[in-house]
Amino acid sequence: MHARLVRSAAAVAVAAAGTLSWAPAAASAQSPEPTPSASSAPIGTPAPDTGSVEIITKDTAGDVLPGAVFRLLDSAGQEAGRGTTDAQGKLTFPDLAPGIYRLKETASGSPLHEVVADQDVIVTPGATTRLTITDPFKTAKVLLQAKDDKTGKLLPGATVNIGTGTTTLLTLTTGPNGTSNGELPVSSRKTQFWVKEIKAPAGYDLYKPNKTFTAGPGTPVTVTVTNAKAATTPPPTQKPADKPTVKPSDKPSPSKPGKDEDVSVPSASGAPTADKTPSSTAAPAPAGSLAHTGADATPRLIGGAGVLIAAGGGALITARRRRTDNSTDDGSSES
Numbered sequence: 135m136h137a138r139l140v141r142s143a144a145a146v147a148v149a150a151a152g153t154l155s156w157a158p159a160a161a162s163a164q165s166p167e168p169t170p171s172a173s174s175a176p177i178g179t180p181a182p183d184t185g186s187v188e189i190i191t192k193d194t195a196g197d198v199l200p201g202a203v204f205r206l207l208d209s210a211g212q213e214a215g216r217g218t219t220d221a222q223g224k225l226t227f228p229d230l231a232p233g234i235y236r237l238k239e240t241a242s243g244s245p246l247h248e249v250v251a252d253q254d255v256i257v258t259p260g261a262t263t264r265l266t267i268t269d270p271f272k273t274a275k276v277l278l279q280a281k282d283d284k285t286g287k288l289l290p291g292a293t294v295n296i297g298t299g300t301t302t303l304l305t306l307t308t309g310p311n312g313t314s315n316g317e318l319p320v321s322s323r324k325t326q327f328w329v330k331e332i333k334a335p336a337g338y339d340l341y342k343p344n345k346t347f348t349a350g351p352g353t354p355v356t357v358t359v360t361n362a363k364a365a366t367t368p369p370p371t372q373k374p375a376d377k378p379t380v381k382p383s384d385k386p387s388p389s390k391p392g393k394d395e396d397v398s399v400p401s402a403s404g405a406p407t408a409d410k411t412p413s414s415t416a417a418p419a420p421a422g423s424l425a426h427t428g429a430d431a432t433p434r435l436i437g438g439a440g441v442l443i444a445a446g447g448g449a450l451i452t453a454r455r456r457r458t459d460n461s462t463d464d465g466s467s468e469s
Contacts, residue, residue: 183259198223201243271351288312
């Protein structure tokens, strides 16, 4: 009975193992345990070593970013892990099978920062893959205005460069409404920029003063340049000609003397007598002015009267002589 109990216990042990086989032997007190055969297999194989991924998140200024959310996807696109960075900006994905994973940032945890693009991560057995994620600042929203420095009128066609240091980051040109919009990359929470106008609106001078402004991530900022009108040279004015224009009807002719020519006055003897009245050195009175009074015209009046008296006396003497001669002739003929 004792031998039957031993054989039954051995059978139960073999059934429980499932991998061992053995041949039944004669019951004896000396061999109560089964003897494994030479073809028996190992109970199991050890699992492969795993790896991990450790992330630290910062911004471009070097400050850590807590609250950033990440997902880790395996090569089949299945989610292998999800987590949020702690107060030190760290996040760890442990116990990952070796292979290539896809890391996705779904939130930066800050209203001032953008998320980075997706990237691949390689996990190797027994090792920790460490990554530093740098989230960029959100761009600043820039509104450019060009104005007349006197009237404040918005001016189209002004082109400016905006940059920091020696680097130009943005070029804007005002449109028909005198404004232009753009996005300016920033590298800190408060970044200083310079403005330089490279093309002035039509009819205006360049805005030459050195202008700077400060912009922050994700915040709007207005940049204004003022332009003065370009100086214009007035066209030269033409002086009126000194020579009077002579009309065809005013040209002198043998039968019609000119206005300014001396006119001969026939004498009583029939010979033309030139007007010998000396011209006055005084300028003629302009139109609309009062006539000159005094003795400056008296010699001319006396001279003219003398000429007329002499001419009349000569004519009278000549007529008397003719009458006397005629009377003499008539008396001689009668005698």
